[in-house]
Amino acid sequence: MELLDASIVPEHARDRKLAARAFAAEEIEPVAADYHASGAYPWDVLEAAMDAGFVAQHISPEYGGRGDGLAELLAIAEEFFRVDAGIALTIQLAGFGCDILEQYGTDEQKRRCLRPVAETDQLSGLAVSEPETGSNLAGMSTEARKVDGGYRLSGEKYWVGNAVEADWLTVYAKTGDREDRYSNYSVFIVETDREGYHAEHVPEKIGMRASKQGHIVLEDCFVPETNLVGTEGGGFYMLAEFFNKGRVVVGGHGLGLAAAAIEEAESFVDTREAFGRTVSAFQAVQHTIADMRLRFESARALVWRACRKVEAGENPGYWAALAKTHATETAVFCAERSMQLHGGRSVFADRRISRVYRDARIPVIYEGANEIQRDLIFRQRP
Numbered sequence: 001m002e003l004l005d006a007s008i009v010p011e012h013a014r015d016r017k018l019a020a021r022a023f024a025a026e027e028i029e030p031v032a033a034d035y036h037a038s039g040a041y042p043w044d045v046l047e048a049a050m051d052a053g054f055v056a057q058h059i060s061p062e063y064g065g066r067g068d069g070l071a072e073l074l075a076i077a078e079e080f081f082r083v084d085a086g087i088a089l090t091i092q093l094a095g096f097g098c099d100i101l102e103q104y105g106t107d108e109q110k111r112r113c114l115r116p117v118a119e120t121d122q123l124s125g126l127a128v129s130e131p132e133t134g135s136n137l138a139g140m141s142t143e144a145r146k147v148d149g150g151y152r153l154s155g156e157k158y159w160v161g162n163a164v165e166a167d168w169l170t171v172y173a174k175t176g177d178r179e180d181r182y183s184n185y186s187v188f189i190v191e192t193d194r195e196g197y198h199a200e201h202v203p204e205k206i207g208m209r210a211s212k213q214g215h216i217v218l219e220d221c222f223v224p225e226t227n228l229v230g231t232e233g234g235g236f237y238m239l240a241e242f243f244n245k246g247r248v249v250v251g252g253h254g255l256g257l258a259a260a261a262i263e264e265a266e267s268f269v270d271t272r273e274a275f276g277r278t279v280s281a282f283q284a285v286q287h288t289i290a291d292m293r294l295r296f297e298s299a300r301a302l303v304w305r306a307c308r309k310v311e312a313g314e315n316p317g318y319w320a321a322l323a324k325t326h327a328t329e330t331a332v333f334c335a336e337r338s339m340q341l342h343g344g345r346s347v348f349a350d351r352r353i354s355r356v357y358r359d360a361r362i363p364v365i366y367e368g369a370n371e372i373q374r375d376l377i378f379r380q381r382p
């Protein structure tokens, strides 16, 4: 049975799913291993994805996008991450942070910044994490000091997708020192050609090598008042809402990776022989495959349920955290089990399973490490 079958996907998102599958097979799969090996930025695949309508299309038609909803984004993520997580992340992050602007920005900001991303003339990004602080959203130290006509930003951001490549970023910075530390942060549009903005790539990674993250240094970087998104002090809450949708999509990252690991395991054990029979004839191997499928199917049911809950606004933080945690840990489990079933061949660098194994280590960390998700699950449990 096909792992990422369409029956669980709402009908309105199925065409996008099929188109994503075809795009992944034609444009991502043939070059995935080469980009993983070289660690180069996959500009040609990104441009093809722009032409095919897969970049930043969650932006509403009013500002040039298609208005893809959460179900469409999740369906696309499953398909792309199944084929290659590094390239998939690059395609997804080309419009990262735009949701925050769409929801809280002014019409002028949306015309100036959202439209060029939706029309694929520009790339965006979201800069939250810092070299010394990643998990603690209310503990970030980059400051935005109010000055005449705007703000001056100082501090460092780390791990930021497209920090080097993007045209502008939504940057999360401290604007207050209130006792209620959740009210101390704001979000700003920062164009990457501003004076005082410096970015370089972080060191080479072991996984998702075709996606690029950067280290940003902001040195008294001036942005006008018109670059403040929403209200001053509202940044923490804007991000929390943004992450609810994002984490469901990261659930899709996990499902795509888990599906790839299972596919590789099943095809390997059906052809490899040991002790005069195929490896898949051993009951212990069959149980391992069964365990992988058990986790995969339960994670997929949970992620799609969470998608409906988040779309309906029903305790979204709880459902998003459940989905992200279970699906990304399922990917790690399936990748690890699949490696074991591949025996010595698991460690050949050019094997798809070794790429999946490395890539699967990442979604358990980004958009909030899974320990933080467990905190959210406990605190927000109904």
Ligand SMILES: Cc1cc2nc3c(=O)[nH]c(=O)nc-3n(C[C@H](O)[C@H](O)[C@H](O)COP(=O)(O)OP(=O)(O)OC[C@H]3O[C@@H](n4cnc5c(N)ncnc54)[C@H](O)[C@@H]3O)c2cc1C
Pocket (backbone or CB within 6 Å): 096, 125, 126, 127, 128, 129, 130, 131, 132, 133, 134, 135, 136, 158, 159, 160, 161, 208, 213, 362, 365, 366, 367, 368, 369, 371, 372
């Ligand atoms: C490939 C990649 C892409 C990324 N893209 C972006 C991006 O585009 N923009 C952006 O802003 N950030 C991005 N990130 C950053 C990512 O969100 C952070 O790495 C993540 O939030 C964890 O922060 P940290 O790495 O500083 O870990 P830390 O906060 O230092 O935590 C380290 C570990 O300590 C443990 N830990 C921490 N806090 C707790 C706690 N409260 N309870 C229990 N255990 C805890 C966990 O095991 C955690 O993994 C990206 C990261 C990666 C790897």
